[in-house]
Amino acid sequence: MSLQSYVRPRGLDDALAALADPRTRPLIIAGGTDVIPAMRKMRLGEPQAAGDDDDRPGVVVDLSQLDELRGIGEKDGMLLIGAATTMGAIARHELVKDRAPALAAAAASVGSPLVRNRATVGGNLATASPSADTAPALLAANAVLGLASARQGRREVSITDFFVGYRRTLLQPGEIVAYILLPLSRGLVRGRFEKVGLRNADAISMVCVAVEMELDGRVCREARIGLGAVAAVPVRAFAVEAALKDREIDEAVARECAKLVHEHISPIDDLRASARYRSWVAEAVVARMIIDMACKARS
């Protein structure tokens, strides 16, 4: 049998130790909402076919019960979220809803209640699907990710550096996402998230967009925009952000700036939508969100 064992470490150090030896072919599981379907495809329950090199996982390391990786709190004016915190917990948390509304909305848009009660935010990032719904919200929040491994210890990286290619991150072998830090939105900074899916539950995004904007009246002091499902990785729309900076927002300005989103996206055709549709919608939704947020700030 390919799968030799399942371990559920009691502490983070034990977990990192269990992940340290690549020869054991460890497979990290937290909520399992990505891993279990993948395991079914890998046919882990079946004997190895004769003559095949078995590169399938050998040990499943379950991080879901590690207290050190779970929970939501405030630390030094930042919001600290353990990587094994579930989407449901994030979506329901008052502090997140109030001070990081884009993230709360993104977490609430994932899957269905059943999925959200298992899926973790760390897993959403580590799987690095281009359509990971929390990624645009964390990009727009300029989040910092705390990583940990037995070999390299702890390090913090910006989420803008985290995704390096299609389903690839800068996580090293044996390294995990341990926590997420994001600035609490304050004063005039507001956040929004919008998911464009084919249905209202258990749907993968065709496009998802998060915007955080600091507004002074109708003037945009700063904007950060994250998009998902429109490129090989979740992306920041830096060109749109730069164009918006210090501009007085009206509908024409918003539309003009939103056109620059195409500098950052390279959508593809898939079963859910065509590249053309994604391009249209990415631009139009960015424009609408900016207009809506600016209007709201005015009133």
Next chain:
Amino acid sequence: MTDADKPTKYRLIGLALPRHDALDKVYGQTKYADDFTMPGTLHAKVLRSRYAAARIVSIDTSAAERMPGVHAVLTARDVPRNETTSKFGQTHSAGGFEGLYRVLADKKVRYMGEAVALVAAETPETAAQALRAIDVVYEPQPGVFDPVEALKPDAYRVGEEDTNVVCSYKVRKGDVDAAFARADVVVENEYRVPFGDHVYLEPESGTAWIDEDGVLTIRASTQVIEHFRDVADILRLPHNKVRVIAPMLGGGFGGKEDITVEAYLALLAYRTKRPVKLTYTREESILSHSKRHPYVMRYKTAATADGKLVAMECELISDAGGYPFLSPWVLLYSTVMATGPYKIPNVKVDAHAVLTNNTFTSAYRGFGAPQVCFAYESQMDAVAAQLGLTPLAFRMKNYLHTGDELGTGYALESAVLTDETAERALAALGEPTKPRSPWEKIGRGIASGMQSYGRLVYLHDSSRSFVGFELDGTVVVRCGVQDIGGGQTSSIAQITAEVLGVSMQDVTVYFGDTALTPLAGTTTATRMLYMSGNATLKAARAVRDALVTKAAEMLDASPDRIAMADKTFRVVGDKDHSLSLIEVLEACASDGIPLSNLAQFNAPAREVKESANVEGQIHPDYTFGTHAAEVAVDTVTGQVTVLKLVAAFDVGQAINRLSAEGQLEGGTACGAGYALLEDVKMDRGRTVTCALDTYLVPTAADLPDVTTIMIESGGGMGPFGAKGIGEPSSTSSAPAVTNAVADAIGIRLTRLPVSPERILTALKEGQAKRDDAVSRRVPELA
């Protein structure tokens, strides 16, 4: 007073009684096919073709056979009779409509996922390994994947015959060309609808074993236990040596009308002499079972300036996929119902079902009616718009009524209250919803439909039911219904209790077993309540009559003065004399009077004259109704939010109000999914939406509560005047939603599903041609 509070002439009929199976289902205690296991069970798996079109050069099973734990590896050459005729629980042959049924692929594969070999092994894992050890050498063929292409004379031949055409039908009434020439408005459109999957919660499953009497017994999730005959023919066994049992089903929707696992299980159990179990994964289910037929439909509709329909011409091309299965029947339904519930003097329908190398297509709730309903109801709105009439006003001028003729010349005999359903459905939408933002547009639509209940009159359909008292006053019903979750057995219990003056709890219904329950036919075609309800009613009345006669004798009164209710016989108008049910039962038993009756109900029957030329009565009767929908369209993304859904139907007589409401709600939701979302995508015969993360159906979060309106004309052919509602409740739902979308955006989409991408594309193109779009604007509804 709501409908539910109306005084009723019945004691139990029409009440919202909880179904006898409800509580077990809520507690998860109902046993479905996969919940049963026999001692010593082997596990089966099916090797399926990796090609949509190929020749099989060779199959080498020797390595698989040598694997420890593998008990049988079967291919076409191991099947005693690998090719039979597709029949579906029929007791009467209707030549010209039946096609080839091939158990395992032989020499040629016709669709991807076609079964090539079977394995039975000690464990599912071993069986899966054995499948991979079977060496099949294929010689891929070009194949043909579009039914219009497949019609061409030089197209690749899917089967062994010299044509890809499965069947062609026509309807001719009047002179459409002359009518088009004279008409004030002519609207012509081409419509396309996709493949659909049934997505029953319970995938195909069953276990087969040889019982102590040597009878090959199959317990499987099926809508047709009478496939026992087909299984017997395949194994060349006498019909009385095969038994099929259907436990409660987790849904069917037509997908379990064809044989699914039964023949495979039977072959493997017969070979190994061990119990064998097979349950499909969802992926295998979507890959291998029948799909709803995609159609290309060209419609030309004409009306006079005062709003009268004068002609309809329809060309229907149906994709039958790799094998015929029920395609001839489905196409016949489409042909008869192509013009909908409208009185049209000039009708011309040409319909063709064509083989392709796509997954085979067969029965799916509505059976050919939803495809054409989408087309004719889109046409109705388009013609109304040209005439400057509201969709309701135009329809009201043209609905069929009792006595009016269909295109086939058959004059409707039963109640037809489509007008009332349309008015009430539209009214139930209430005040229009205000847009929530400048980017949102609100639209409303209605669609009426007609749908047969009961099987084709060519099939000489019948059902049997046994009803009998026990000596303690409880009742046993034996009726071979398949309960697919629609409350089929519960309604039978309710009818029995009504007639025999007992409570529903006093009635036990044995169902779905070819050895123990009198054969009742298929649970398909919206026929079970109509057919088995009538058979049960007939049997129960016979029992009641016998008891009443005896009671009258004992009470020294004439039988017509005896009232039988609440387990008591009374003489009407005489308070002093009564007998308990048990006293009368004991007296009957003592005197040798039967306490039971086995009754048969026969539906109207006709002979096939000329199959290609569709004339006269084709179905026993039809159900008529209207759906209404209100939607919000996000013009930035093309996403549709369904705000309101209404289903208004003449159900004849609700037997169990909760079950009837459930059918209306479920059918409406099913149609909304067809309108907006559901789409089995195939790429040159390869299904690319093989799981529920890619084949999307609406969730509870996607649809509003359905408002249900039941009109009870009492004018149906079922028990107590009931009409069938299982399929009709779905047929007109999709066009109500798409008509609402057209109303919202001012552009009519002619292809399902009406996806965000198609809507947004239409809006973008519409902006470029704004003047044109305005000219096709859909006016206010009423």
